Amino acid sequence: MTAQNRPGRLKTVFLDRDGVINRDSAAYIKSWQEFEFLPGSLEALRRLTASGFTILVVTNQSAVGRGLISSETLAGIHRNMRSAIRRHGGRIRDVFFCPHVPQAGCDCRKPRPGLILQAQQRYGIDLEAAAMVGDSARDIACARRAGCALAVRVRSGIQDSVQQPPAAVETVADHVAENLLDAARWLMRRSR
Numbered sequence: 001m002t003a004q005n006r007p008g009r010l011k012t013v014f015l016d017r018d019g020v021i022n023r024d025s026a027a028y029i030k031s032w033q034e035f036e037f038l039p040g041s042l043e044a045l046r047r048l049t050a051s052g053f054t055i056l057v058v059t060n061q062s063a064v065g066r067g068l069i070s071s072e073t074l075a076g077i078h079r080n081m082r083s084a085i086r087r088h089g090g091r092i093r094d095v096f097f098c099p100h101v102p103q104a105g106c107d108c109r110k111p112r113p114g115l116i117l118q119a120q121q122r123y124g125i126d127l128e129a130a131a132m133v134g135d136s137a138r139d140i141a142c143a144r145r146a147g148c149a150l151a152v153r154v155r156s157g158i159q160d161s162v163q164q165p166p167a168a169v170e171t172v173a174d175h176v177a178e179n180l181l182d183a184a185r186w187l188m189r190r191s192r
């Protein structure tokens with residue numbers, strides 16, 4: 001157990017979107033009709049909000065750069081997602097996304113830390129009191145590179161990539177949870 005694994009009270013949770021909040025699709029989520037909340041995610045968002053966490057979504061959306069979805073449609077999906085979450089008592093402070101294709105070499109596509117750093121700048125986030133929850137090695141690496149205190153991997157993604165070797169040190173999560181609700185419970189216990 002390292003010092004890094006023992007943060008004080010957590011204030012912020014960064015969430016990946018696909019495979020964490022909603023069911024992922026290999027064909028990308030291109031419309032609100034294709035957006036389906038994963039079991040327990042709305043409840044998790046309600047509980048995290050009630051516990052006082054600032055919740056920020058950081059998501060790779062290369063479907064925009066691939067021309068599969070417009071920025072306007074993506075913005076509409078996020079508006080609908082946030083109002084559904086609000087109706088269930090949760091609150092997403094903001095959504096940061098990378099619209100670029102992998103070959104673009106941008107600094108915001110996870111595992112690069114750009115999205116988290118943008119959020120940090122805009123909202124003055126203390127990364128030593130922040131955790132990241134994601135379903136892929138990329139999310140964990142992004143959290144490490146940005147300097148988040150904790151990184152949690154969930155198994156609710158398309159494939160359980162947790163099992164895939166070899167795991168580079170930076171992609172090893174502090175905790176593996178079944179889904180966002182399980183991860184939220186762990187973080188809330190951890191943060192007390």
Ligand SMILES: [Mg+2]
Binds near residue numbers: 018019134157
């Ligand atoms: Mg994901």
Ligand SMILES: [Zn+2]
Binds near residue numbers: 109
């Ligand atoms: Zn980008």
